[in-house]
Amino acid sequence: MSLTLISFLLFVLKAFVVVMFAMNVAVILTWADRRQGAMIQDRVGPNRAVAWIPTFVAQGLALGPALLVVGAVAFALLKLEPPPEELGQRAMLFSQLGILFTWLTFAVVAGKVQTRGPQSSLDGWLSGIGDPRRIFYAGLIAHFLALFVGLALNDSAFGPQIRALGYGCGAGLLIFSVLGGAAYAAFSIRNEPRVGLRLAGLLHPAADGLKTIFKEDFIPPNADRLLHSLAPFISFFPALVVMAVIPFGDTLCFTIKNGGLGSLMSSMPRDGVCQAAGSLRLQVVDLDVGLLYFFALAGTGIVGAALAGWASDNKYSLLGGVRAASQMVSYEVTMGLTLVGAVMVYGTLRVDKMIEWQSQNAWGIFVQPVAFFLFFTASVAESKRIPFDIPEGESEIVAGYFTEYAGMKFAMFFFAEYIAVVTSAGLMSAIFLGGWDLPFLYRDGVHIAIGGTVLFEQGLPHVLVVVVGALGFVLKTLTLCWLQLMIRWTLPRFRYDQLMRLGWRKLLPASLANVLATGLIVMAIVSAGPEVGQFMALLADCTKAFLAIGGLGGLIYFIVFLVKPVHKRQTLSSSSAQYAIAAGGTRSSRMSA
Amino acid sequence: MKNETVALGPNQVVGAPVPRPQRSASVQTYIPEIAKGLGITMKHFFQNTKEMAFGQRNDPVLEGIEDGINCISYPEQKRPYPARFRGVHRLTQREDGAPRCVACLCCSTACPAQCIHIEAGEYPEGDPRRGYERFPKRFVIDELRCIFCGFCVEACPVDAIRMDTGVHAAPYDSREQFIFEKDILMGFPGRDGSRLTGNSRHEPGEGGHPGVDRDKH
Structure with missing residues (x-):
């Protein structure tokens, strides 16, 4: 087989993997969101679907x-x-x-x-x-x-x-x-x-998906039929294809054998670079304008929401569409400007190069902490989720721009929202949390060193390093998704004027100030001598040590939390309790999960 | 200047001024409060998830006062009804399986919803109970009409009708299914599993029976 055919097949495979990842996580999130909300409020939540x-x-x-x-x-x-x-x-x-x-x-x-x-x-x-x-x-x-x-x-x-x-x-x-x-x-x-087979209730989203496919597809009589049907797709696809520029793992290196790809390299040198022909980037497309592509497509999502509001022939839909458009335009500005600081530090627009910079230095959250915070806020607002969900504010405008949608089209708007959560989490983990980089894990293996002192070294095979890195990326993305769900169950909805004030008067000036401060600091470090550079490298190693120790401490704390015994007091205040004791308790039934 | 009465506004409303809440810097910057709220949310989430996964969640009845998931997944899980819960009626039986009911019509008279219908019948010739008491040829309760007030149980002189089955009125598909005939009512056991009652009874001919006879007196 020729190299072009192989690379085309690999492209299709990578696109399939990324799309499947985003869509499956989004489907699971639609359920996990409800389930978590229930658990936080001391209820069980949807877990009854069973095969x-x-x-x-x-x-x-x-x-x-x-x-x-x-x-x-x-x-x-x-x-x-x-x-x-x-x-x-x-x-x-x-x-x-x-x-x-x-x-x-x-x-x-x-x-x-x-x-x-x-x-x-x-x-x-x-x-x-x-x-x-x-x-x-x-x-x-x-x-x-x-x-x-x-x-x-x-x-x-x-x-x-x-x-x-x-x-x-x-x-x-x-x-x-x-x-x-x-x-x-x-x-x-x-x-x-x-x-x-319950899978902790994971069959629930599958049942919901099947149900929405077979539901009636209602279009209001005076609606614009074409645009009304087009709008869900316009808001769905940009959210999905954004994942194309986010690398989900380090480059896989192959040996070259008579013009084609040979076997995988068994191990790599620490700063090894693959030959162009023998490498497989774990990223769907290689774009030099990576980040700009993200913003271009994320901006397209606005059209879907606005179009849905306009084409539905409903006042509430129109209000919701206008709200969605104005909100997303406002927060897009903040999103773009916050990343300017990160781009200045990393010196590139390519997401994979950004991750390489972070792997050699420190994670973006240490370099640009304010930008991470601002970007996180803005991306929650961009995905139109609580506390920024005024475009669909149920208490004011029924369901906002998708009031007049039913069945699978309604589900696609919902789905687009959750895919936006996944893609923004993926982007954040790539730009601020080091993507596939894990502390002290380099291309050749584990290499723990602070400054010049080497504490521990262990070579690892190439495949293992790449796979562990990819798993790390997935874990970081899921953690950020989970954090967004937690915020959704913690904060109440903003009022419309509060939302606009937060966007234009607080986040935007803060992101501009971040750009200015970043520029000054970058200038200062570049013009200072090599001693400052060495000091910064030491600081970067310290952040890695901090992450590693913090991760280990968190793991130990979590295990202690799991093992810690639970003490419950029984209160026997009614004759019901006597019957419950005689029956061996109400907890141990089939549904006790 | 606390709690001093002052007149306020153009209408000179008199009342103690309510002080504005003292909002500290941490509240006004909003972020520490968000972090605090997130902490509480996560605490509940992790605790409840752990207890679910390890089978340590509260027994909703016995440990219902504790923090954690206390909800009951009805109908898979059920809260036991209290001892004096008035459930579906049952007709208690004698030792030999005959109904204790003597068809005196006290219950159907007492019933405010008029949902009890009784047709009385005589025991056959030669039965020791004949001439002393009657039995219900039909005993019908319309459970759809019943308001579960328990007056029939209070009215019964022989402890023949009870509401101690612990079964709540079930939903059915049609009205006919709510008409409970005598055999259905006699089929229900009490919550202790017995179809008798705890109250003793002396049958005619037994020692201790007063020997009163309707025909002779």
Whole structure:
């Protein structure tokens, strides 16, 4: 195959991946938004959609992936003999994974047994352990013991035996826990006539989507039929195609083999640059005007909302359309001007170059904190969501510009709103949170260094680095989406004049001041000597250390939060409570989730 | 100058002036307050999500006073009704399965909604109860008319009609389905699972029975 055909196919594949990511996250967000809102207000929220599947299919779903994992591990164990110098690493990896999966399986099963009561002799033994937390503590101790033994005895006389032991036992534990957990799950549902697949309620958006497709497509009699039907598409597509300029991972490098792409590079030098022919950018299109493309298309979304308002032949729709247009135009100005500061620092309009700058220096949120804050506010306003949702203010103008829409066209406006959330989160994570960059993770592997002092170094394969980076980008994007949903459930709606005052009198001057201050500081640093440059590099390393330590601390805090016991007081004030006690409580029913 | 009465405005309204709320700098800049609000939202979100995921959420009845998710997912989850809840009626039975009802019409007389219809009948010849009491040939309650006031239970002299089934009136498709005949009413158990009552009763011929007979007296 020729190179152009391959690159065309790769382009289609990348576009498919990005569109699927944005649309799926948006669909999930429409549901997660409601579900989170309910959970915050101490309710359960939409989680009742269920697909009933026969028991043997459910058992197959539990056992099939487990068998695949076991087969892969067994293949690695029997067929892929690791080179002796890598045996230590493999042994460490397998033993830690084995211990992790073992205690995780036992803890999950013990938790289940605790809530539903023992049903077999294994259950009885598990409930004899008592609190499932003890399994977690034992697992933690086993992790540290294995780590300590591996590190301490690796170079001693017992080194080879210890390595072989860790390698074999780790793989054995992995196989045992994965297969055992799946078999336990398949065994415990054997008497159920059917099994409900709920996915924590994730089937709800799918059911909603199916429903909207089959709903009546109503067009008001005096509406402009063409424009009324066109408007949802005009607001939907710009929101979606914006993702094209946002890279979702580092460049994948290939070797060149007789004119075509060869295999993936096994590892990369730290500042390695791929040859143009042998590289695969994880970005749909390569645009030198990347950021301008974003603003050009984000501006097009205004037309959809305004058109919908105008074409509906309804006063409230018209008001909503006018409100949407004025609001989006106003906040577009702030959005553009806030990024001017970032563009000045990074010296490029290409988003992938911006991420590379951040990976070599510091994340944008440390370089341009004010710009991040302003851009976040403006992009929430741009997606017309609470607290800036006056274009659809239900209490004033029914539903604003999509009052006269029903079925799938209404859903497309809704969908466009959530895709705008995803794309703006993706852009923010690329420009301000380093995109696919993770602290101290470089192209050649982990490299922890503050200033000139190297603390830790570990080479990693090229593919692993790129995949971990892409996962980091997804995680950052989802976190920013989640933050926008949290804001939506915290703040009340602005009044129209407050919105305009905030946009023009507060955010716009602040973004102009940010541009001025950035320009002065950049000038000062450039004209200062190399000592200042070195100091800035040290500061940049400190921000990375701050991120790494903060992330680790956050993780520990989260685990402590999860393990912390919950104390509830029972209040028995009614005869209902007596009946509830006799029935074993109202909580443990099928819906208790 | 607190709480001093002053006349205000052109109409000289008299009243204590309400002081303007003291808005500190942190409130006026809006951002710290947003952060505080977000913190509260996230606290609830994480706590509730954790409790849902780990099966630690409140029992909505027993732990309903605690913070957290207290809602009941009806109809999968149900709040048990209190002991004296007036549910669908039942006709209690004797030890041998005959209705305790003696067809005295006290309940249908007491009923303010007039939803009880009783046709009385005599026990067959030779039955020890014949001549002492009657039995309902038909005992019909229109559950759609019933207002669940419980007067019938109060009126019954032999503890034959009770509303202790713990079942609330169910919705049906047609009006006919709300007409509960005697066999349906006798089929419901009480909340303790028994179709009898706790009150003892002496059948004619047993020791302790007064031996009163309608034909002789």
